[in-house]
Each structure stands twice: as C-alpha cells, then as structure tokens.
Amino acid sequence: MTRAWAAGLDMGGTNIRCAAVSASGDVLLMEHGPSHASRQAAAVAENIAAQLTHLLDTARRRGLGSPRAIGVAVPGPLNVYSGTVMQAPHVGAWRGYSLRRKLEALIGRMVVVENDANAWALGECWRGAARGRRDVVLLTLGTGVGGGLIVGGKLVHGRSGMAGELGHVTVDPDGPRCDCGSNGCLESYASASGLRGLVEQRLGLSPGAPLPAQIIDSGGNFSVRGLSAQARRGDKLALEAFATAGYYLGIAIASFLNIFNPELVVIGGGVAGAIPYMRKTMMTQVRERAFTAIASQAKIVRAALGPRGGVVGAAYAALHPPTRS
C-alpha cells in the first residue's frame, strides 16, 4: 500500500514550488519551475497545471501513487469556496479569474485554491513555528505583505475567503501610495516594495529611478539583501529605512495584538531576514501601543518553514478543504 499524500503548489511571482507532502506534513518530493507570471491569465493557469501534472508523474514513477488531494496557493485575495482569484496584479493579471475551475478542467481532478499567506499560516501551525498553537497571526513580508489568521485553531476565511489581508491595514493615513489603491498601508513600508519607496524618498529619487549599486541585485532589481548588507556596515540610509519599516510594523503588530489577543505573531518572507534592523523601533511601538496584559502573553517569532511554508500549507489546505463554517 502506498503512503497517503497531497500535492501542494505555491505560486510565486517568479517561481513555482510544487511538492508531494505526506499526510503528516513531511515533504516527500519537491519540484521547482518558473511561474511565467507575466503571461496571460489562462497561460499562467496552464503553466500551473503542467507543473502539477509533472509532479504527479514523478510521484507515480517513484511509487507514491496518486495524491489524496491537490492544493494550490496563490497571491492575492480570492474566494476560497469558488476558487476565484479576485485581484492578483503581479500574477497573470488575474481579476475575478476562476482558477479552480480552469485547473480542475485541465487536470481532471478536484483542486483546492488558497491564498498563499493563509496556506503558509496553516503550514506553520501544522509543522512550523506555531505547531499546536490555536491563536496565531502570521505576517509574510515579501514583495508585498500578506497575512494569515488562525483563531481557535482554525484559519479565518471570512465571508468568502478573503480575510487576512493584513498588509492592507492603514498604519498612517497620510502615508505613501500602496499598490492596492489605498495609501499608508503596512505594505507601503514593511515590504520590499515599501523599503524601496523609503530609500527612493530619502534619496530624493522618483519611483523606479536607478538605485545605488549596493542595493540592486544582479538582475538590476532592488535587493532587500543588499540593503541589509548596507545596514550591517552601518550605512545611515539603510538603517533609517529599516527603522521606519520597523516603526510601522510595530504599529500594525500592536493593533493585531489588541484585535486578536494571540499566543504568537509569526513573521516570514524575505524581508523578515532584516528584522534585526527593524526590531528596536518595532518593539518600542508594540510596547507603547498594545495592552500590556495582551502583549505579555504573545511572542513574536520568525517563521520556521521558510520556502517550504507555502507548499506544506497548500497540501494541508487540500487535505482539510474549507467548509462554510
């Protein structure tokens, strides 16, 4: 008898990760591929289906048999019941796109579609930093800021699965424009795009103008890793940008503490590596703004699953499909 497992796919802006995950959360097999996120809506979905089909073939060849369920994690708010992606500006220009129906037609099997940060939160509760915790706020600090909420041991979906957009709470009503159309969102500060904006503002550059060589990567794009290296060297610009991001991150976390009274705030994503440079301003705001009785019960920790978070969580979502509560 073959082992029970689920397929989990994590759709990023650049890469796709795709894994066979056992019913107890072990990654049995992992594959990678390009996400071709700038292609048209249907082509992006077809690429996802092809990656899944490839994983299923590999799994079969390795004697794993068929998956019990298939889960796909994608960025952007989506209706988790219908599998419709509402708004994913960076991926396939999806807007009200029936991703679930498309994937099911292509693969010929049921697919569960979940928001990527929600999936990550499920993964961290299953096998990561929040194992066994029942009240958890997860923040993913990447290109943007995502969120996943676990309340009483269950993922919060809200009316249609779009809950948890923690990157889009207002932390400063007069703050910079956000990709979502609002301004002064947490994402306008504590994300790669937010940090880039803070650097541009400090250098007096217009958005998108060329940046100093130390903070761009080999592809010419803004690099949070480069900015962290500058901060490590004591560069004032880098330290100020992280201090500002930490200040607003702390304001948002204080609000989340007062709203949720969680046991744990878990922070993941590429920008989380720079937390040492954000911690001081972040913690000052948490202490000044959250109820002491609440803050003293909550730990703020780094996510443990790293790049595996999305696929493990997508597999969990597939094995425990959302039901209208």
Place this chain on the structure above:
Amino acid sequence: MTRAWAAGLDMGGTNIRCAAVSASGDVLLMEHGPSHASRQAAAVAENIAAQLTHLLDTARRRGLGSPRAIGVAVPGPLNVYSGTVMQAPHVGAWRGYSLRRKLEALIGRMVVVENDANAWALGECWRGAARGRRDVVLLTLGTGVGGGLIVGGKLVHGRSGMAGELGHVTVDPDGPRCDCGSNGCLESYASASGLRGLVEQRLGLSPGAPLPAQIIDSGGNFSVRGLSAQARRGDKLALEAFATAGYYLGIAIASFLNIFNPELVVIGGGVAGAIPYMRKTMMTQVRERAFTAIASQAKIVRAALGPRGGVVGAAYAALHPPTRS
C-alpha cells in the same frame, strides 16, 4: 414547570442593567440601578452582587424560579476563563481583579464574566441586527470604543478572552493621547471622549476646560447629543468634529474589512446616533482603503438591540459559557 432563563447583567460607568432573559432571548424582566463605579474594587463588585440578588428575588416572586445561568458584562479587557478584569480605569479601579471569584462567593452560584462589547456582539447575533450572521465586526461607540468579533459564528476570545479591543487600533500614529496609554487610537476620535477632545482642540481649550453651553448636559458633562443638535443646526465646529471622527472611523472599518472579510459591520453605542454626520467621510475612507471585492460583500448597519444588547448578550454568554477552543 417554569421557563428556562438566564440572568444577564450589564455594568456601565453610570448604570447597571440587569435582566431575566429566556433561553430564546426574550427579556422577561428588567431592572436598573446605579453602578457606583467610582467606589473601591470590592464595593463595586458587592453592588453588582446585590443587584443580581435583587433580580433573582424578583424573578422568584414572579414565578420564574431560578436562572439556569448568570452572566455579567463589564467594560475593559478581561480574562474570560478566570473572570479576572485586567484593566477597567472607569469602573472600580479594577486592575487584575478577580471579579468572577468575588461574585461567585457573594452569590453562591457560578457566574460567567464577559467583556461588554463582546456580550453585545453575541446579543446582536442572537436577537439583533446580525441574527444568523457568521462573520461580524461589532463596534460600540460610547464613552470609549469597544469591539466584539464573531468569526465563523463564534465569538473571538483569543488566548485569554481579551481579543476584540477594536477601539485600540492605531488610526493615526501622531494622533492624540488615548486613555489606554497609546495615541491615535480609534477611540481617540470616534467616541464621546474623542469628540470632546476634537472640540477642545478646535476651540483651543485645554483638556477638561469648560465647554460651550450647547454641548454640555444638565450635569455639566460633554454631551454628544448636544453636539449632534449643533450639527443639525449646521454649526461648523460640530460638523467638523463629526467629519473628523467619521474619517478615522472609516479608516478603521476599512482595515477591519480587509482583516476579516465580514458580512456585517454593526455599530452601536451613544455616538452611533451621530452616524448621519460621520457617514460621508467614513464611507469615503472605506471606499478608498478597503478591497472592493471585500467591501462590496459587507454591510455597515446600526445595532438593533440598543440598551438591551448588553444584558441579552450577557445571558447568551452565560447559557453558552466560553470553552478554550
């Protein structure tokens, strides 16, 4: 056979409401009394116990028999499992006060203690504006701002029952001082004390200085009703204060929408009567800041239970005592 019912008590800063509530949510009997909130911690609790005992006596005399359960709603964050009130500056100077234990000793029966806004949220879901709804954000705009969260049909308690402090999310990091010790909280604007501060600021008055006669009540205190009457007459000061409160209320509601994807936002409390003067700025911020796909699914409505919300909800909490989920 007597009808099954629960006792629900709502502890306000000035008055106590106390009711016998049937198992289906009908108020069978209601009593009122002073809350003597400025007395010492134990004396405030003894007064609550006396009011409950009086209600139980009246109920017995009227042939209702004994209640199946007793619920008490109090302001301020509390540990709902131990019944310890963490911080209630305006009531009995409670700070880490074991209210539940004290009341149970005085009455000789089990008592469930719940936050007043949480109780109100339960009441609105049971018999009010949110009947049958499963994802609800309740805001109580009174002297301060309270909140109650229903997710998937269940009240959100968080780790120890202190979740839902929606009045203490930051809406402007540079905003005025809040009673909680932070600054720029929603409560600093969209509450009676917040509106008073906005009026003082516009008039250049120091906090607590005498206010114009039109906006004080017979007891010499700031009156939201008086400010509303001024707004109705077209008074610029009043209209501006409400416009500012509405602006920040809208910012907070937009964040709550993006966080919770609720079906309903329910607004109650004395200041809710002034929503007509806040609606324009409030709705502009909601439209500009919340995801359209989320905002279009949510209604913002007035609470339906009014002064009965707390007692009905306290009775509900007593009949469905919180369990660590």
